[in-house]
Amino acid sequence: MGRVVLLWVLLCGSAQAFAQSSEMMDRLAALEQDPVKREQAYAAAEERILLCSKCHGKDGNSKRDYIPNLAGQNPQYLFDAFEKYVDGQRTDFVMNQAAKLLTINERVNIAYYFSQQQVQLRPAAAALDKALVEKGAQRFAAVCITCHGQKAQGHDNFPRIAGQPREYLTHALQRYRDKDPSRADSPMLAVAALLSDEDVPALTAYLSQLQP
Template structure:
């Protein structure tokens, strides 16, 4: 990322490789489907690490797991660079009345790792502007994980969240 020429070359190559990715995550990295995450504005290291996790089975998704296995390391890097340079677009909250409560919960429970504005950094994902449905799915997935089998700091964070907490966080995060 620090070498302008290499970053520009990776961006151009990534733009060519995202044709398949764009049908779900959007050509500009802003998902058109509420249950699929935005990739725009994510840190390239985070995106690359997620490809690796799908490829080695740490994360599972039918499409992503199969795709990660056929992309070269260079493809993964180029796609990560391309999407990291796209601008994430906020969405309208599906539950505007819950936004203030979600903001307070985010500041208390999430901002230390994900940033004050949910912008993420390095290996912490950007949550700002993510589709509300995706946020809810992800938090429920972490809440249901078995800490004896899986390891993620999110397991402990999500465990005490109520269904209402999850709704409030999703209502807020989608608007950033």
């Protein structure tokens, strides 16, 4: 009986996640077709991102090197990340609490808002060793380009990683290499297993200076 109940809970959770993702896509499609709705969503998000802006910046450019930029990020990826923080698939004390304060509509609006912002590269990115950057470009082309695209822009559920802070990228890759349980469903676990200790600094150097 216990296994039946557990299976039912898992199926219900998956169905709910699918329904919410489908609702989000419908709302985004509606925004794309209606400029008035786009303006309304943008304005509503602008009023609601006060908490987000403390870490990620009002324009989506993070204020700390260990925090990701949300500017220019794929809205579907952002929304899905919100959902994973809401249901506990991802664990971060601040994000788990913040995501639960937002309605589905607010999460859609915020995802759309940040997707419209322009990424600003950090000054340190321009001073990186060119040989290291070139090595990172070669490794990216060999391992990452299939999912994240030629310029690391990502698409749909795959995030834009171009222009992300180097410290954040390093930490994220290390979590995948360490098989962090909170990332257990990610295809990045298999990809990260292909990376050597030398690959990580090269990739992060290349991506952090890549203009989105």
